[in-house]
Amino acid sequence: MADGAAPVLDVRGLTTVFHTRQGEIHAVNSVSFTLSKGEVLGVVGESGSGKSVTMMSLVGLLPSPPAEIREGEVLLGGQDLLRASPAELSSVRGAKVGFVFQDPMTSLNPVFTVENQIIEPLIRHMAMSAADAKARAVELLDLVGIPDAARRVKDYPHQFSGGMRQRVMIAIALACDPDVLIADEPTTALDVTIQAQILELMTQLREKLGMAIIWITHDLGVIAGIADRVMVMYGGQVVEHAPVRALFHNSQHPYTRALLRTIPKITGAREGRLSVIEGQPPIMTSVPRACPFRARCAHAHARCEAENPARRAVDGKPLGQGHDVACHWTPEAENA
Amino acid sequence: MLTFTLRRLLLAIPTLLFISLIIFLLVDLAPGSPMSEIPLTVPPEVRQKMIAALGADQPVFVRYILWLRQFFWVEPAYLLDGWFGTDLAGDQQRILSWQSRSPVFTVIGQRIPQTLTVIGTAYLVGILIAVPIGIYSAYRQYSLFDQLGTFVAMIGFSVPTFFTGTLFIIIFAVWLGWFPTKYDTTLEVTDWASFIRQMQQMAMPVMVLGLANAAAISRYMRSSMLENMGQDYVRTARAKGMTERTVVLKHVLRNSMIPVVTVIALGIPSIFGGAIITENLFGVNGIGAALIGAIHASDLPMVQTLAFIFAVLIVGFNLIADILYGFLDPRIRYD
């Protein structure tokens, strides 16, 4: 993907902490990644691994308190969003960065028509007149594949099915033609067939509109079909990062390998039970000094307890551009 | 919506009939007779005649049916006659007060304006104060403003109006002398000076009752706002880049108003009911005072009619609250 060109989004050392009654929760720990124009970055990890918090930290969507973005840089088109004022941030959200959330049943405001909710960002960010915005709203609904858009635009969210509501959310997120679309588990709450339709729609839209996408999921199977690159998160850290093929064929981190084993295989004989990873992702109560995965890792050794592994390149390319992993163990060592 | 309203209206009829029967019987059980205000020197035969003239010697069910007929047929007919100059009512007997011997509805008609100006204003003032306070308290939860609001609301909630009322009279009327202790019903607003006097005499009852109402409504508003503030659609609105103003005053508020409007509508009958104490305290000659007076004088028709009017108001505003709910929340369709 567009090697050499400046990325649309460049995140460096992002660290987010929640202040709770029980003390600090280090939800995001020095996360770095980039996103090039028109690229799809998949973000995977079990629930609680810090995917949502990372993405919401980028554009100031976390309520503060309790959230505090402690460190890092978030460069969007050269502007550091972490140093932007709340007003500047609100004119980035919805305009340059669009969001689609997990639960379409609750993500739309129940008391306003779909039209009302689509024209809001158009009027705010594109300075459109109400009439123009309404015309555009119909186009957008049409674009995301809602039949009879001119009539449906006057409907309320409860008059749409879950899948259709998610299409409306996508229309809202794309309304102002953003550079980056962040889709936070957009298909998790939907039926399998509807999931496939939404995936299909996103693939089409990406080709048509050319925005970069960050696709969050806990399902590696979905990632295989849509992403160019994948970032695996665990304990609020990036534990492995690779082009999608490399990740599937040459995964390095024991956590990634375990995740890959959880994908049900369609081909071949039934493999008995679906494998799962034993245990729970940790809740980080301080700056991680040890590998967050060690308690569940079959390859854990003394060093994993003593030192949190830094990301290291696997294929010799600079960090964040090729394949890298944050682990003290190597599959080669196993074979040797 | 229309079918729902009609169905509810039809359902209200048996409800109201049942309530009217209970009220009538209960009040009828109370000791008292139309003669309780007549001197003992009046000879028994004359007494008997007077009772018969009022129809008070009839069995209770005859009197109940008669009263119903008067309430639902004769009185509305007189009302229409009064408005349009028709002659629907003819010379049919109206519901008469035993105390004043004049029609009950004439008395009520004289009293309602006082109640509406004083107690109605208090309710309105309460709402106007409570809604912004509730919104801001929720938006700045646990701030100094919110804590102070909670404290004042708790006082408004828990201290009865007869206490705050008396306190206000002592402070503002007796010590400071800002306002008159007693409400002058005969005052007519004709010029600036009399308007000022009217405002002064309204100030205390409005403050006392307004505070009590504002306390409850601001709490509802606050908790309703807080409940909605954490919803997913609020995050969506922020993710669209809406300003805090739009997020709070459009998205959150519009949803939060649904239960609050319902509570406000349901509370309107209490303007009349809850006003009883305040009216007596400040000497506002309104409908609440009329009820207390009628109870003291064993004026049964007056008590029955007023109690039943309260019941009609409560049933009516319940219906209105339901309709408003369907109106404000597009997810509710009653068909």
Ligand SMILES: Nc1ncnc2c1ncn2[C@@H]1O[C@H](COP(=O)(O)OP(=O)(O)O)[C@@H](O)[C@H]1O
């Ligand atoms: N408001 C909050 N207060 C405290 N902790 C939080 C809050 N939101 C998220 N967290 C913590 O942050 C961690 C990451 O959460 P999240 O990013 O939502 O995970 P996921 O990868 O499932 O999206 C979790 O351990 C969660 O407990």
Ligand SMILES: [Mg+2]
């Ligand atoms: Mg999440």
